[in-house]
Amino acid sequence: MSVPGGYASALVVDDLPGARAWLAAALQAAFPGIEVATAGTLGEALARIDPPPALALVDLGLPDGSGMQLIEALRTRGAATLCIVATVFDDDAHLFPALRAGAQGYVLKDRDRDSLAGMLRGIAAGQPPLSPSIARRLLRHFQPLPAADADAPPLTPRETEVLRLTAKGLTLIEVATALGLSRHTVSGYLKDIYRKLSVGTRAEAALEAARRGLVAP
The missing domain is CATH 1.10.10.10 (Winged helix-like DNA-binding domain superfamily/Winged helix DNA-binding domain)
Incomplete structure (x- = not known):
């Protein structure tokens, strides 16, 4: 089956049934006809990556491990899966380790289904799969430290x-x-x-x- 955007299969990994259903619905709205499998634990997810899906939406906090372990497993296998973290965590302590593990996108669960679907559709158009606040955080992280303001008092x-x-x-x-x-x-x-x-x-x-x-x- 030809699926708009080229993503014929996807894996949603989240320990909360409601979140799994919400993420799966967003994928189906973004890519009509996509085949979506779901998993609630790391173990279940690892059992569903042979063959690897075209796209994976992965939560970080799972009952038996971290979603980063799944992303690393896919990377080790040389899979072409587009791995996107879907999480509530917007801090550096979660963002940068996930990117180092091989995540190619990072979206926050702070939007409705249609907004997330629109973001996922943007992937097919070449837009980076990043929530706006995450994109701003990344840009700020890699900007050089500005010169100290001569009028600003230094930290003691x-x-x-x-x-x-x-x-x-x-x-x-x-x-x-x-x-x-x-x-x-x-x-x-x-x-x-x-x-x-x-x-x-x-x-x-x-x-x-x-x-x-x-x-x-």
Whole structure:
């Protein structure tokens, strides 16, 4: 059967039945006639990649492993499967390991079926299979660190340490304990850090820390 876009078969991997059905419906809306198989665990998914599907929508958190293991298995076999992560995680800690594992796209489950179908149709037109926020994150990650603003006050050694620990994933209380400070003091440091770096979220602060070489990206 000829399927628009050239994707005749697909595999949807997600441990939640509702999410599997939603992703499968988006694929069928994007590529009418596509044959969609589903799996709820890593083990089930690995049993469904011989022969490999043309396209795979893979969640990262599975009951018996990670979706990245499936992507790596397909890459090891030399499969031509277009692997796209479909997840709720929009942070660097999930994005970059997934891309290193071989994912060729990364979409967030923050849209309705028709919007996701439109994004999937864009694949056939050569558009990158990335949610807009993920595309912006990638572009920002690879941009060179801008020269320091001469009028912007630099981070103090203590603020730098708070930023480093925060970027490593420590909670406010954990940072306070590690530095022997009160929770309110650390909160004050973070407010000053956000102001100096012109960021508004913990994720943006972590990205700036990586760009400054304080933590590994």
